[in-house]
Amino acid sequence: SAVISQKPSRDICQRGTSLTIQCQVDSQVTMMFWYRQQPGQSLTLIATANQGSEATYESGFVIDKFPISRPNLTFSTLTVSNMSPEDSSIYLCSVGGYGNYGYTFGSGTRLTVV
Amino acid sequence: AQRVTQPEKLLSVFKGAPVELKCNYSYSGSPELFWYVQYSRQRLQLLLRHISRESIKGFTADLNKGETSFHLKKPFAQEEDSAMYYCGVLQGAQKLVFGQGTRLTINP
Numbered sequence: 001s002a003v004i005s006q007k008p009s010r011d012i013c014q015r016g017t018s019l020t021i022q023c024q025v026d027s028q029v030t031m032m033f034w035y036r037q038q039p040g041q042s043l044t045l046i047a048t049a050n051q052g053s054e055a056t057y058e059s060g061f062v063i064d065k066f067p068i069s070r071p072n073l074t075f076s077t078l079t080v081s082n083m084s085p086e087d088s089s090i091y092l093c094s095v096g097g098y099g100n101y102g103y104t105f106g107s108g109t110r111l112t113v114v
Numbered sequence: 115a116q117r118v119t120q121p122e123k124l125l126s127v128f129k130g131a132p133v134e135l136k137c138n139y140s141y142s143g144s145p146e147l148f149w150y151v152q153y154s155r156q157r158l159q160l161l162l163r164h165i166s167r168e169s170i171k172g173f174t175a176d177l178n179k180g181e182t183s184f185h186l187k188k189p190f191a192q193e194e195d196s197a198m199y200y201c202g203v204l205q206g207a208q209k210l211v212f213g214q215g216t217r218l219t220i221n222p
Binding site for chain 1: 150157159160200202213214215
């Protein structure tokens with residue numbers, strides 16, 4: 001299965017600022033997914049990132065708040081913009097759906113907004 | 115849209131006892147269902163995929179279309195099974211959508 005490197009692993013940010021999270025995969029993948037896991041909650045899909053096209057956002061998530069880049073088949077970034085304490089969550093990237101490996105997840109970025 | 119429901123947020127059993135984590139889904143076609151596990155301080159990882167019909171770490175899960183369920187079972191719980199378990203369904207053949215999760219605690 002694919003190996004995902006995600007960074008930073010954690011950060012504490014001031015409200016009003018932005019943070020960009022990076023996700024690097026060790027193989028080429030068509031689709032990458034970004035999830036949010038709020039404290040005590042399950043994982044919620046933010047958007048699907050395809051290389052060479054605009055990301056597809058889920059209901060409740062907008063590009064202005066969570067811009068995504070997908071410059072090639074092994075890399076993606078998610079930016080959390082104009083942060084507020086409500087954005088404090090774990091953000092995870094994922095790839096998958098191939099063979100019997102299911103979906104693989106990064107180790108997550110624990111974001112705290114103060 | 116396909117959805118999964120995990121009715122138990124917390125589940126506690128004694129070591130050696132049987133374990134069943136419930137998952138119900140809503141889908142009109144042939145769903146593709148998964149169980150994921152997250153151990154303390156580790157990343158989320160695939161436990162079972164119903165298509166493969168494997169037994170991983172002693173866990174099994176059978177798709178019951180009549181009851182629209184995909185419950186996760188293990189006959190004899192071990193302390194190392196303590197973790198967060200998520201049931202997921204593939205939506206639109208691409209997007210993995212999760213239930214709320216069940217925190218399983220195995221008591222010694």
